[in-house]
Amino acid sequence: DAKTTQPPSMDCAEGRAANLPCNHSTISGNEYVYWYRQIHSQGPQYIIHGLKNNETNEMASLIITEDRKSSTLILPHATLRDTAVYYCIALMTTDSWGKLQFGAGTQVVVTP
Amino acid sequence: GAVVSQHPSRVICKSGTSVKIECRSLDFQATTMFWYRQFPKQSLMLMATSNEGSKATYEQGVEKDKFLINHASLTLSTLTVTSAHPEDSSFYICSARDLGYGYTFGSGTRLTVV
Numbered sequence: 370d371a372k373t374t375q376p377p378s379m380d381c382a383e384g385r386a387a388n389l390p391c392n393h394s395t396i397s398g399n400e401y402v403y404w405y406r407q408i409h410s411q412g413p414q415y416i417i418h419g420l421k422n423n424e425t426n427e428m429a430s431l432i433i434t435e436d437r438k439s440s441t442l443i444l445p446h447a448t449l450r451d452t453a454v455y456y457c458i459a460l461m462t463t464d465s466w467g468k469l470q471f472g473a474g475t476q477v478v479v480t481p
Numbered sequence: 482g483a484v485v486s487q488h489p490s491r492v493i494c495k496s497g498t499s500v501k502i503e504c505r506s507l508d509f510q511a512t513t514m515f516w517y518r519q520f521p522k523q524s525l526m527l528m529a530t531s532n533e534g535s536k537a538t539y540e541q542g543v544e545k546d547k548f549l550i551n552h553a554s555l556t557l558s559t560l561t562v563t564s565a566h567p568e569d570s571s572f573y574i575c576s577a578r579d580l581g582y583g584y585t586f587g588s589g590t591r592l593t594v595v
Binding site for chain 2: 403405407410411412413414415418454456460468469470471472473474
């Protein structure tokens, strides 16, 4: 699976949008981009995933560039409960699904 | 959505004893489950892949005789830390592959070896 690169940390004001970047320049055509987050001392929580098209669900939006070399996770209205480590993972999901390997992620701190 | 239950959430054991951690998929069948370990201020490290009805596949550097994995049914995988020592103290997390989002995680087990 392709390696991803994320900034180590970012701050966000409560109520504002949080835009989390992720670079995956070596991603292959059949690798999805997955986003998970981990709140302190809990198991990771699924946020969203996509292949080519932009995706939106009740938690976030995922914007993938046309060349698929980078993506941005958008939390539209950040709350204090969104403080967590966010992981961007490139994952091949075929008949033999890949293993989720976590990088360092981005520590997001939402402040009042 | 898919739910993975992990027990216990916390365990304290004496050095030299063994500890078993259970991971259950509650509303779906999981032919494949994964076990991770996480030390403070570090990311999750994949330890092994657990396949129902067959031997687990361990990542490089993980001692298979120390971390015994059993996946005897489609809804249950167990991780046994044998002859635990203080350096095994860590946060252990399981996940299961489901047909919806892909991977669902348990809430983790905090192991402290004293």
